[in-house]
Structures are given as structure tokens and as C-alpha cells.
Amino acid sequence: MTELLLSPLRRLGHTTINAIWRLGFITRFLLAILRYSGQSLLRFNLTIREIYFAGVMSVIIVVVSGLFVGMVLGLQGYNTLSRFGSADALGALVALSLLRELGPVLAALLFSSRAGSAMTAEIGLMKATEQLDAMSVMAVNPIARVVAPRFWAGVISMPILAAMFNVMGIFGGYLIGVVMIGLDSGTFWSQMQNNVDLHYDVVNGLIKSLCFGIAVTLIAVFEGYDATPTAAGVSAATTRTVVTSALVILAVDFVLTAFMF
């Protein structure tokens, strides 16, 4: 009887302690990455290779999603704004929603599922096949050789992808608003330019995407490095990367928005 009552309690305690343990480990892991990134940035070719796999390969999905999100914003925005007789403000609506929120957040979500999961699987599999141990034996630091280049590649790629997402989204809004519905092109752009501020909207959006880049890539490389070295462990780690990234992106977004706007 007592066992029946105590076992959920014990599981709760175990989960909590495990979460705190992982939080401590991920902090130590970040410090280790920063410490060894000097070594790996000297061999910048490694990072460029990872930018290719993480960033360049994500361009297509980011660009296409951005276009569709912008087109949806154009249609929905026009429907709602025209009800209040202010369809002229469509350009401002599309640009502000993309620059402040949708661009950084959706690009980060796409990046975490397209590139983050791949990073986790790759590093997890390296661990499962004992490649990381082999490197250590050969006096090659696996954090400097494998983890840090991936981390920096993600941090560099994320703002670029978010900027592309924004531009494609604004283009999508333009396609719907001006080309399809027939709003005046001059009004569309001038409303946008009157209401978007360079520092307040554009720079804050880029800072947001940089923070998301750090969070998503750190989670991805950490889950890979921390994965149980079995086939099931790697698959569980990959799932955890996507789920945790999505939650962390939205939580960080809330905090940043509360500070910035």
C-alpha cells in the first residue's frame, strides 16, 4: 500500500532531480563549447561545412514557408482590416507581424526540426558508434572538433534564415495585397515604412533570432552528446530536441517580447 502511494512521489522526485542535473550539465556544456570554440574557429572550414548542412540546406523550407505565411497574413489581414475600412494598413500589418514575431519564431521552429534534429542524430550516432571516444583516445577534443563547429554554424545561420523568412513573407504579403487584391503599391510600401522602425523592429527581431539560434543549437548538440548510446536512445534524443526546442523558443520569445516591446 505504501509502495503504491510512494512510487509516484519517488518518480516525481527523480524527474525533478534529473531535470536540475541536466540543467547544470547543459550550462557546463555551454561553457565547455565557448572555451574550446577558439580552437575550432581557427579551423573555420569545419564551421563552414556545418553552415552548409544546417543553414544552406534549410533555405528552401524557410523560403517557401515564409512565402506562404506572408500570403496567409495578406489574405487574413485584408479580410479583417477591410471590415474597419483600413485595408491601406496591410503593408504595416504584414511587416510588423513578421519582423517582430513570426519571422524569428517560425524560422527557429523550422530550423530546429530541419537542422537541429539532424545535429542530434548525427552526434548521438557518433556517440553510439564510439567515434567520440575514438577521438578522445587520439587526443582530439570531441567538443572542439564535433560540437563547437555545429554550435557556431547554428548561431550564424539562424539570423540569416530569419531575415530570409521575413523578406519572403513581406513579398508574399505584397503578392496577395497588391498583385492579387489590387491595393495601391505605393500605399502598401509607404504605410510599411511609416510604421516600421529600424532599431525597434528590425534590429530587435534579429536579436531575437540570434537568441533562438543559440538556444536551439545548444539544445540540439547537447541532446546528441547526452544521448543514450543505443538506437532507441538516439531516436528518443532526436524527439526530445524537437519538443524541447519548440517549448524553449516560445518561452524565450515571451520573455524577449516582454523586455523589448
Added chain:
Amino acid sequence: MKRSTIDLWVGLFVALGIAAVVFMSLKVANLTPQSADQTYTLYADFDNIGGLKVKAPVKEAGVVVGRVGAIQLDTKTYRARVTLNLDKQYTFSRDASAEILTAGLLGEQYIGLLQGGDPDVLKAGEHITLTSSALVLEQLIGKFMTSFSGGNSAKSNASAAQ
């Protein structure tokens, strides 16, 4: 894939990213006269600013000549002190007036300047003395109601006198 090809793609990727940021800065945001060395500051005190916000446009003859920089309450006079950041190419005479206007029926409030006839111009840091406050709808309706009932009573008085 060979390393040189990867370099090419990454270079293209970074170039596209920079192009996107430049597009956002130039085409989407307003890079117009906002840096401090292209503007000068004037102050205007208002009895009531209504719903005026920081960054609201300042217009002369409908043309945007600057933006509202800050809004503070002057603790001596208890009037609202509005800081106007104006484009350096526009100067205003000493008897220029400022009023708070509304764009459209429910639109945003902005400051309308009206150039005066004095040959002396306002220098940076000086005050626009002629100001008129924002139109507050409740006060307007209140005034209308009192004048309406006042007119009625005057009329009934007149008819009673007859």
C-alpha cells in the same frame, strides 16, 4: 561534395542573408531623418496632449518634418512638455504655432505646425509658445451639451419675458 563548392554555397547563403537585412533596413524600415546629427530639438508645452504618442509625426502643411521625441510632465506648470525632433533642413519662425491634430476620425494623433511671419527663426532647444491642445471628445460633447441646454434655457427665458 568538394570543399570549394561548399564554400561557394555558404558564401551565397551569407550574401543572401546580408541582402535580406539591407532590404529590411532600406525598403521596409524608414531610414529617413532620424539620426541625431540630422535633426534639431524644439519644445512645445500643451495643456492636454490627448492620445499623442512618442514617435508620432510632426507635420507642416501635411508634410512630415520630424517626430515626437519625448513627452514629459513639467512639474512646475503641470503642463505636458513635448520634445520635437525636427529635420535640420526646415526652420520655423519665432511665432510658429503647434497644435495636436487627429488623422481622420479615429486615426492617430500628430502635431501640426503652422509657420508664422516673424523673420527670426527658432533655434535648437527653444520653445514654441503658441500651442493648442488636443481635442478631447468627451470635453467637446460636454461643451456641446451645456451650450445646447444653455441655448434652450435662454430661449425659454426669452419666451417667458414675452
